[in-house]
Amino acid sequence: MKALLVGEYREGKLLASSYELVAFAKKLGAEMALFVVGNESQLPKIDGKVYLADAAQAGEYNPDLHKQLLLDVIAKEQPDTVVFSHSSYGWDLAPRVAAALKVGQVSEVVDVVDGAFIVPSCNSKLRRSIKPKTARCVVTLQAGAFSFSGEPAGTPTLEKVATAGTARTEFGGYEVAEKGGVDLTKAQIIVSAGRGVGKKENVEIIAKLAAAFGGELGASRPVVDSGWVDHSRQVGTTGQTVSPKLYVACGISGAIQHLAGMKKSDFLVAINKDKDAPIGEVADVLVVADVLQFAPALIERLKG
Amino acid sequence: MKILVCIKQVPDMESKFKIGTEGIWYNEADLAWRMNEYDEYAVEQAVQLKEQVGGDTDLVVLSIGPERVKETMKKALAMGCERGVHVHDDAYYKKDPFEIASIIAEYAKDQGFDLIFTGMQSQDRGSAQVGILVGELLGLPAVSTIVDFTFADGAISVKRELEGGLKALVKLQAPALVTCQLGLNTPRYPTLPNIMKAKKKELTSVPVGDLLKVEEMVKVEKMFVPEKRSGGLVLEGDVKDLADKLVQILKEKTTVLK
Secondary structure (H helix, E strand, C coil), X not given: CEEEEECCEECCEECCCHHXXXXXXXXXXXXXXXXXXXXXXXXXXXXXXXXXXXXXXXXXXXXXXXXXXXXXXXXXXXXXXXXXXXXXXXXXXXXXXXXXXXXXXXXXXXXXXXXXXXXXXXXXXXXXXXXXXXXXEEEEECCCCCCCCCCCCCCCEEEEECCCCXXXXXXEEEEECCCCCCCHHHCCEEEEECHHHCCHHHHHHHHHHHHHHCCEEEECHHHHHCCCCCHHHEECCCCECCCCCEEEEECCCCCHHHHHHHCCCCEEEEEECCCCCCHHHHXXXXXXXXXXXHHHHHHHHHHC | CEEEEEECEEECCCCCCCECCCCCCECCCCCCEEECHHHHHHHHHHHHHHHHHCCCCEEEEEEEECCCHHHHHHHHHXXXXXXXXXXXXXXXXHCCHHHHHHHHHHHHCCCCCCEEEEECCCCCCCCXXXXXXXXXXXXXXXXXXXXXXXXXXXXXXXXXXXXXXXXXXXXXXXXXXXXXXXXXXCCCCCCHHHHHHHCCCCEEEEEHHHCCCCCXXXXXXXXXXXXXXXXXXXXXXXXXXXXXXXXXXXXXXXXXXX
16 A cells, blocks of 8 residues: 655645654555655655655746646656645645546545545535545545644655646735734634624624624625624634634634634534534534524623 | 636535435535636626627637526626536536536637636635646646736736735736636626516527546545534524623633733
8 A cells, every 4th residue: 555645835834734644644544755846945844755846946836837747747656546635735636637537536535434534515514435436546534634643753865856837826926815904813702793684784792792702703705795793803724723712603604714724722612503513513512592682691690 | 708617506504414326426406506706706706808809709618517507697688798608417516527628628729718717716626636637637727826916918927826925926828727716806787678688688508418538537525514524513593692601601711811
């Protein structure tokens, strides 16, 4: 059993998520090699082969070239499984590689049971158990599902790879979200509004609840996308990652992208009228109620 | 100009899901169906592009599934798509992402679409594979997870959403495929006159057998409800009592309330 791991660099830095791929390979008991487009100054600390393509030449986002580089390495390594993070990089590149190899792909794997990959479905309310029918397969791993414990250590055997291919897309650099005035990472208490608040006007009652707690207002992605709350208050994968003493999730169903941004909170209260909402899985306390009715009652109680 | 937008009908994610009798999919009885959220942004962007380039732009909406998916397709038509192609497949849930992508590619090949829009993933399966696979099968450059799209004379500029608030700027040339992320635009609500007009728009059905030429690459063994993580306290009842109970708990378990 041999796994080829596809690591990730962003703005010249090796992403820590690359080690989650290592944890996955270890769990499978697989022999591993790692492919990454990055630079030599930050090599992954693993005992094994590392194929490195220079990001200065191949670019950090260049699917055509990255695919070609990876296919060359796959031809050489002959792995049974090609492993990506289920990230903006991984979910973009993995299907291209699967299509070129004519093999099956299983996305967002959270576990492996008896050789079958377990993946979430319907906002994590359900799971599916999937087996590839092809001898070789491609998988992407849910962020945080396979955690790497301890400090990465190891000395890789480095092999540099390059390709002379041409690309059909042109990467024009990164755009950083404008920083608002709010740094939620320092907040002790965060009260976040989710889609369940219903409409923009209702955000005010959540803001009042945050004030009654002496905390900051946060928000989930749909609320920010709808323009109800500024992006600087977004908690989750594409927003801020927070770890307050108390996190109150109001009308937030608990999509993995949101959970990734707040699961390190010391104490998590979820207010949701859906008793089966996935947020209930991680909450210390789930209050089953309509947040628009419950929030005023709680504000009243906090004031009294 | 020719534009294709691919959409999926999915259940409301707030539904209470049960496993169906075959054990590989959810029970579809009593579910409320709607357009996959990501696809609403794809439809909106396709309609905006049609409005921008004008002329006799052909904007086709495609969906795969049983008879009921036509209802969701009518919404896309009411939003501004010109005509619909319904790939009739009652066993759609047994198809893996490769089969779904192959069906779409088989339909789209040789038709000369300048742009293909899809959602970046579906809400029920969330594989995020189908759009990119369609691009690969058709030999088109594809960019996933876009949150900004501009088009001028065949030149496409997009922003890809990455993690932590970062976006990547990417340029490419049509013909191309893009997969749409939430927040790309503001999907319009169909107006009543447009809903009426949509009823007269062309909506053809094609049996899936005409387009499916491949076999699945992965097999779903079972679908199941995950075990509930125990430990969390569930409070139910009158809101005033709930507020009292919660404050009591917070005083005991945290240091944030005096």
